[in-house]
Amino acid sequence: MRISPRRFAAASFLLGSILLVSFPAASTARLVVSLPLDVPSYSVDPYYTDERLAVLEDGWFAISRLSDQGLELLFFTPEGSLTRTRVIPLPPGTTAPLVGGIGAFGDRYFFNWSRLPGGKAHAAFYSREGERLGRAFAWPYSTSPVPFAHHRYAPGRTGRILPFFFFESGSDLFGQPVYSQRSQMFGPGGFWGPPVDLVLPRHQLQVFDAAINEDGRFAVLFRRCRKNFIFERDCKMGVQLFDGAWRPRGPLRTDVLPKLAGRVLAFSVAMARSGVHAVSWVKELGHPPSNLNDQLLIQLFRPDGEPAGEEIQISAEGEGLLGWTQPRATFANTFVVAWRSSPD
Secondary structure, eight states, X not given: OOOOTTEEEEEEEOSSEEEEEEEESSSOOOOOOOOOEEOOOOOSOGGGOOOEEEEOTTSOEXXXXXXXXXXXXXXXXXXXXXXXXXXXXXXXXXXSOEEEEEEEETTEEEEEEEETTTOOOEEXXXXXXXXXXXXXXXXXXXXXXXXXXXXXXXXXXXXXXXXXXXXXXXXXXXXXXXXXXXXEEEETTEEEEEEEEEOBTTEEEEEEEEEEOTTSOEEEEEEEEEEETTEEEEEEEEEXXXXXXXXXXXXXXXXXXXXXXXXXXXXXXEEOTTSOEEEEEEEOXXXXXXXXXXXXXXXXXXXXXXXXSSOEEOSOTTOOEEEEEEEEEOSTTOEEEEEEEOOO
């Protein structure tokens, strides 16, 4: 069963199974398809599995996650059959955790990983069946000075990758370093254009997620806080659109997403070929383990950044949520959202 193009889809990690449910990419939503999948079990803490989802244009998809063996890659057919499992183990004698993520890159997957703290990032390409294409390589300028922080990458589908690096941008009142992020488009032939420092006067910016489409346009999901001496206040989530040269296509919109107050977390963004983009988040209505009323919500946006209809609740009542929500673009105007449900 394939996901129909020009539809909105959601994939649910349901403790060993995935449900694919399809919605029209509009202001209303209705269940179209439900596809159960068998996913191997794991033994690590479900709150820290660091799951990532990637979906190719032909419907093949892959999941990366932490397991008790290291970093695990699961490759699936469009029908949901698991074709291959690969594991990147921890180096012998080390206990620091691995972090990584997988993304769609044309007709193949781009996977990057590093070891915390301060580990150098590596990357490799994989076919849709899970075969590694060529050798793994070290990612340029990837050693982070920030303990227990790793870089974010937004793989495109036509040879572009949008990486974000940490750098020391100043110091606080106590002389401790303050870290910010910079980015530089990477594609065939190396880096494109000069690096861009994501620094605002009197504000602190943090990149939560980013997504890039075939035209080189991209959306960045920021957390913006007002700096008051050493404290942060008035923190808001916002999304901003750019072209391939980091030229803004509009302002940073902090008025279209919920405020961080009230236990709202786990924001992620995806961008389709047409420029339509989507932001998903989790609204906590309880405290673990009593989180059965938590909600997974998503908001679709038009290419100009304006909301397309009302926000949509994807998760079922009483289902509960664990882990991070992961929207990803697949077809022209199709998205897939991944999440994990609570145990029964």
